[in-house]
Amino acid sequence: ETGVTQSPTHLIKTRGQQVTLRCSSQSGHNTVSWYQQALGQGPQFIFQYYREEENGRGNFPPRFSGLQFPNYSSELNVNALELDDSALYLCASSLRRTSGVPYNEQFFGPGTRLTVL
Amino acid sequence: AQKITQTQPGMFVQEKEAVTLDCTYDTSDQSYGLFWYKQPSSGEMIFLIYQGSYDEQNATEGRYSLNFQKARKSANLVISASQLGDSAMYFCAMSRATGTASKLTFGTGTRLQVTL
Numbered sequence: 234e235t236g237v238t239q240s241p242t243h244l245i246k247t248r249g250q251q252v253t254l255r256c257s258s259q260s261g262h263n264t265v266s267w268y269q270q271a272l273g274q275g276p277q278f279i280f281q282y283y284r285e286e287e288n289g290r291g292n293f294p295p296r297f298s299g300l301q302f303p304n305y306s307s308e309l310n311v312n313a314l315e316l317d318d319s320a321l322y323l324c325a326s327s328l329r330r331t332s333g334v335p336y337n338e339q340f341f342g343p344g345t346r347l348t349v350l
Numbered sequence: 351a352q353k354i355t356q357t358q359p360g361m362f363v364q365e366k367e368a369v370t371l372d373c374t375y376d377t378s379d380q381s382y383g384l385f386w387y388k389q390p391s392s393g394e395m396i397f398l399i400y401q402g403s404y405d406e407q408n409a410t411e412g413r414y415s416l417n418f419q420k421a422r423k424s425a426n427l428v429i430s431a432s433q434l435g436d437s438a439m440y441f442c443a444m445s446r447a448t449g450t451a452s453k454l455t456f457g458t459g460t461r462l463q464v465t466l
Contacts, residue, residue, distance in 0.1 A: 264452075266452075266453060266454075268454075268456075273458075274458060274459075275354075275441050275443075275456030275457050275458050275459050276395070276441075276454070276456050277456075278453040278454065278455070281452075281453060289453055291453065321393055323393075323395060325395070325454075327452065329452070338397060338400070339397075339452070339454065340397070341387075341394055341395035341396075342394065343392060343393055343394045344393040344394065346393070
């Protein structure tokens, strides 16, 4: 296990509703990234939070928003849900360092499976 | 922009045999990283192996090795001595160099089925 937890595990919503997904990062990690994985596809980057600020965003509309808290946990909020928002939402935490390591390994949580009816 | 292409939707391999999963990539960056992840049916992405663009030697991690051919822009994963527990989706991914927003760009994945 990676130490990254997500809640809830599964969620069913209807079109137009709003949803909040939660992620607790691995201890000591300061960066959280969110990904959307539609059925049969690879994960798509939504955005990343570093030290409580958005630090990079993928091609997702503004109704996808997020927060990172002082303890580095994070929320993903989606407003005005659409049928195409049905997907597995993955959270990944990492310790962002600018030197000394070749890459910032991201540790993924088990995901939240969102179904929009 | 970075792009990953995995052309094998599904692969079968017999237990104890070796298998190669293909991955090609496209980027204009000089410095980048290449990753392979395993995703079992539970959904969690499990990191397998990393290769940096300036690494001269192919990466190895236990039964996993990455066949990196920079000129061809390919980063194939080789799994030796396949086990039943290797049955899963496998994703190739890349990122820009350390120090920038290290988002991962994923391919569409290859479903590997290990048979007896």
